[in-house]
Amino acid sequence: MKFGIFFELSTPRPFTRDAERAVYHNALEQCRLADELGFDHVWAVEHHFLEEYSHCSAPEVFLTAVAAQTRRVRVGHGAVVCVPEMNHPVRVAERAAALDIISEGRFEFGTARSSTWTELGGFGVNPDDTKKTWDEFVRALPQMWMQDEFEWQGKAFSMPARNVLPKPYQDPHPPMWVTVTSPGTELDAADRGLGCLGVSAAGYDEQERRTLEYHRRIQSCEPVGGLVNDQVHTMNFLYCHEDYRQARDIGVPMVNAFNVANAHLYWTREAYPTRAYQTLGNAGAAMKAKKPPADDPSVAKGLPEGVGVGDPEHLIQVIKRWESIGVTGINFLLNAMEMLPQEQVLDSLRLFAREVMPKFRSPEASKAPVWAPSRVAVKQAAAC
Amino acid sequence: MLIGSADVKILGERSPRIASFASEPLMLSDVACLQLTAEMRNSAREAVLPPALHPTIPPVVSIQVWDVADSPVGAFGFAMCRVSCRSGVRARGFSTAAVASTQAAAQILTERFGFPCVLGEVTLRRHYDGVDAEVMVDGSRTLGIAALDPEPMDLDDVQYTGNLNLAHTPLGLRLAQVEVDHVASRVERLSARLSAFDGEAWGNRLLDPYFVVSASVALETVSIQPIRFVCKPDELAFTGTESVAAAGKT
Numbered sequence: 001m002k003f004g005i006f007f008e009l010s011t012p013r014p015f016t017r018d019a020e021r022a023v024y025h026n027a028l029e030q031c032r033l034a035d036e037l038g039f040d041h042v043w044a045v046e047h048h049f050l051e052e053y054s055h056c057s058a059p060e061v062f063l064t065a066v067a068a069q070t071r072r073v074r075v076g077h078g079a080v081v082c083v084p085e086m087n088h089p090v091r092v093a094e095r096a097a098a099l100d101i102i103s104e105g106r107f108e109f110g111t112a113r114s115s116t117w118t119e120l121g122g123f124g125v126n127p128d129d130t131k132k133t134w135d136e137f138v139r140a141l142p143q144m145w146m147q148d149e150f151e152w153q154g155k156a157f158s159m160p161a162r163n164v165l166p167k168p169y170q171d172p173h174p175p176m177w178v179t180v181t182s183p184g185t186e187l188d189a190a191d192r193g194l195g196c197l198g199v200s201a202a203g204y205d206e207q208e209r210r211t212l213e214y215h216r217r218i219q220s221c222e223p224v225g226g227l228v229n230d231q232v233h234t235m236n237f238l239y240c241h242e243d244y245r246q247a248r249d250i251g252v253p254m255v256n257a258f259n260v261a262n263a264h265l266y267w268t269r270e271a272y273p274t275r276a277y278q279t280l281g282n283a284g285a286a287m288k289a290k291k292p293p294a295d296d297p298s299v300a301k302g303l304p305e306g307v308g309v310g311d312p313e314h315l316i317q318v319i320k321r322w323e324s325i326g327v328t329g330i331n332f333l334l335n336a337m338e339m340l341p342q343e344q345v346l347d348s349l350r351l352f353a354r355e356v357m358p359k360f361r362s363p364e365a366s367k368a369p370v371w372a373p374s375r376v377a378v379k380q381a382a383a384c
Numbered sequence: 385m386l387i388g389s390a391d392v393k394i395l396g397e398r399s400p401r402i403a404s405f406a407s408e409p410l411m412l413s414d415v416a417c418l419q420l421t422a423e424m425r426n427s428a429r430e431a432v433l434p435p436a437l438h439p440t441i442p443p444v445v446s447i448q449v450w451d452v453a454d455s456p457v458g459a460f461g462f463a464m465c466r467v468s469c470r471s472g473v474r475a476r477g478f479s480t481a482a483v484a485s486t487q488a489a490a491q492i493l494t495e496r497f498g499f500p501c502v503l504g505e506v507t508l509r510r511h512y513d514g515v516d517a518e519v520m521v522d523g524s525r526t527l528g529i530a531a532l533d534p535e536p537m538d539l540d541d542v543q544y545t546g547n548l549n550l551a552h553t554p555l556g557l558r559l560a561q562v563e564v565d566h567v568a569s570r571v572e573r574l575s576a577r578l579s580a581f582d583g584e585a586w587g588n589r590l591l592d593p594y595f596v597v598s599a600s601v602a603l604e605t606v607s608i609q610p611i612r613f614v615c616k617p618d619e620l621a622f623t624g625t626e627s628v629a630a631a632g633k634t
Contacts, residue, residue, distance in 0.1 A: 260385060264440060
């Protein structure tokens with residue numbers, strides 16, 4: 001089981017220069033501590049215009065700072081929006097390669113297509129096209145990283161032959177992922193040999209169904225890149241405290257604040273009739289998450305099942321359950337709207353690392369390089 | 385967190401009265417429903433909503449024009465303007481104004497469901513290559529929509545959200561949650577422009593749908609469901625929601 005931390009960089013009103021600075025620098029401090037404690041991944045989203053919910057519009061800059069301030073933890077785009085109006089694919093390839101070099105090969109590359117009208121409308125993107133452009137991006141980007149002469153004739157973009165530079169430090173390229181909110185995207189990931197990066201809180205049963213199908217399907221994938229990434233990560237929240245009741249009293253409002261801010265966004269499906277968006281993004285998923293039985297005293301009141309809010313013993317049980325259904329990593333949101341003071345966030349991280357992490361790995365494993373797909377996986381990919 | 389800032393007292397002065405909540409759905413047949421969504425400017429996003437509701441980001445106005453061929457009150461035309469919002473985490477539309485073309489339709493929609501209806505002329509014309517809609521009230525053209533180039537869509541590709549109608553109810557001044565079920569037999573997406581929109585006539589001069597996002601037209605049956613929940617207009621839905629049945633007001 002891998003443990004990561006996941007940043008939206010949510011920022012409460014009133015928006016001030018100092019408030020945004022504090023959000024960014026608190027997050028960097030959390031990353032440095034997570035690196036020391038043995039966490040495996042730091043992920044940062046790419047979102048635009050999402051007031052309060054996410055002020056993380058230049059994740060490559062944030063992640064570069066993380067890479068420069070840490071030694072072991074892997075840094076991940078969670079994820080780059082693969083539509084040409086927002087990101088030209090050559091610039092995506094260049095930035096990713098540079099970040100892989102700066103991080104000494106600790107970069108993870110997530111891909112997405114955005115699910116809000118707030119963002120798509122702001123960039124003048126036709127929602128009908130985003131799935132197609134995402135597919136084109138994930139096929140083109142590995143070629144840019146692996147070939148000395150890359151040319152492309154497509155719908156999202158076309159270009160004559162050029163050498164896209166620099167090349168990533170990881171050979172043949174960083175592990176690739178796709179963020180999964182809508183049901184069925186896990187199948188798109190599996191078919192292409194991409195890792196499954198969950199960014200919404202599905203319940204156990206739904207996640208188990210998706211994970212089983214993903215693992216089955218990826219056995220017969222046609223990899224778009226030079227390696228297969230068969231990891232399944234889910235997104236969760238983390239607030240860990242010795243006292244379960246206190247954990248609940250502090251953690252539940254934090255989770256609710258995140259969900260409320262999320263609900264205020266304007267979803268593409270709501271704005272624009274299209275076949276390309278069949279669900280309301282992760283807001284829809286969050287609302288559908290199965291609630292625990294009302295008479296289960298071990299589960300935080302007001303939270304869907306499987307949420308990482310509680311005392312260490314509760315979190316161990318929750319993570320064991322996720323592990324049992326085939327999830328290989330959990331990425332935690334540590335705060336929302338800065339509701340928790342920074343010291344509480346850091347204490348929660350420390351307690352988790354001290355009491356929970358050792359139940360899933362040895363101390364040595366927390367210091368060893370984090371596993372990532374390697375050339376061996378390339379051979380496996382060839383056999384797919 | 386953004387919260388509406390409109391003065392509930394002022395909103396209440398022009399709100400309709402629901403003498404008793406509807407106990408049966410209102411079934412409308414052979415309905416052509418044109419829906420247009422347009423972004424409005426941030427400057428008014430809080431001012432047009434009561435404190436119970438949250439604006440969306442970006443703020444959006446949603447307009448619907450119905451041509452109803454058959455109903456318990458006969459054929460009629462209907463148009464309404466709503467501000468897209470969130471009640472708690474639920475997607476809703478806060479009704480700012482509505483127009484019905486017959487007295488009987490206006491009466492049933494107002495008195496049973498709290499739509500803020502006035503009488504007017506509502507026209508929806510479907511052509512081979514588009515749809516036009518127009519609303520006239522007291523001789524003034526308050527709405528004009530020209531929609532062109534229909535593209536067929538799947539029947540469930542259009543999203544409709546429930547209404548919140550501010551009305552004086554047996555429980556007091558409340559936001560009545562009105563669920564309107566649309567069962568479509570044909571759906572088309574169109575490119576549209578607003579040729580006329582009078583914000584004052586649609587409930588608030590601050591309403592400025594300046595950037596049209598999309599338009600669709602559906603042929604469908606519509607059922608307006610009995611009201612099951614109401615919300616206090618000055619309290620967030622998490623604590624301000626009341627069950628009509630529990631209050632014994634059905």
